[in-house]
Amino acid sequence: MPRDGLRIGTFVKTACPQTIEILGMSRLHFAVVDAEHAPFDRVTLDLMMTASCAVGLPLAARIPEVNPAVVLSTLDIGAAGLLVPHVDTPDIARDVVAMTRHRGGVRGFSGSPRFARYGTLSMAKSLDAGEDAYVMCQIESAEAVENAAAIAAVEGVDGLFIGYADLALSMGLESPQDPRVTAAADAVIEIGRAAGKTVGMFVSNTAERDRFAARGVSWIVLGSDQSLLRNAADAIVPAA
Template sequence: MPRGGLKVGTFVKTASPQVIEVLGQSRLDFAVVDAEHAPFDRLTLDLMMTASCAVGLPLAVRIPEVSAPVILSTLDIGAAGLLVPHVDTAQVARDVIAMTRHRGGVRGFSGSPRFAGYGTLSMAKSLDAGEGAFVMCQIESAEAVENAAAIAAVDGVDGLFIGYADLALSMGLESPQDPRVTAAAERVIETGRAAGKTVGMFVSNAAERDRFAARGVEWIVVSSDQSLLRLAADALVPAR
């Protein structure tokens, strides 16, 4: 998963490896398969990873839940990183990191999956390969904002990802554009940067990308494959 400097990706919500192949021909730095809010089973995720390898587009997965089996299977098939929803406390972050690690963690080991070269790597090299998962913790509740510094301080957490919509709901609001949500997001940006961690977020368009990049957000997920397709199709039709 790309590290350092501004990196731009998009969400993938369509269960088709051809989408990854097409995006791999673009200038995107990465993509995120949204297994939390879109219909991806384990076999489909595996096909998405096959396409990722074919075109050299790093693929993270927003997992549907924090559980050892989900994290194990996602990393075994070769995901370059995890976007982990609802990390509200440092303890949840520590649990997540333990689930990603063979050494000193609770991740089960097999040398046969894609991440270990289908049995071609020694056990030691396979264990080394398993240490490299890029882990972004979603900060999407008022509680998580309060605990952001402690979450960022957990060894193995690479960054904080601001989840605007759920953050607004947790604050009793129904607009991600509410100034109180923006203020909370600014706190997370400042906290992540002070901790030397990557700060990420979802934005709808290039203007938002540039605005938040200027504030130090480095890992930006712009729109989704669905939105990009719809907007491109709309652009073909004259206004009427």
């Protein structure tokens, strides 16, 4: 899913496959369907993945929970990767990786879904395709920050994604800009880079994008389809 260099994407929170088609015509490198905080059922998520394939825009999914059935269905329909919330311990990270793997894991197998090209791949090649699932673990609690090095060391974890809003709340704070949150985020960035893992983060504007990119964050989710639409609408109306 990520490649070398800075990769920029956005969250998609609107259950509309045409949104993916349109974003696929932009310069974005990827998008993330937010099935944790937005209303996506399995059928709608499948349509979003269909649009992703049509335009060649890699589409990850932020899953609503760590659950074998959720992971299985999300990968079977062709998600390029998973953004997994609340990975607070290395044990949770190992469980997540096992859920994504047929070989050596607990992921159930069928050659009929989209990830296996609807039965046109051999079983061996389908299993190979299943190994490509990209796993980004969200570090969004004080406990997760403490365990970040151990989480990054889990084989099969591809990256750490800093959820600094929930991180602030877990620290008893109400501002992601609090210096204590920034210090925790910086620690995770250094841990991820030292482990050779991708470091990801949500940002709300281009200034934050540039600031965190300079610190080594290379997988950046900037805003969402909602904020992009709202900001573009505001931009065409003269200020009062």
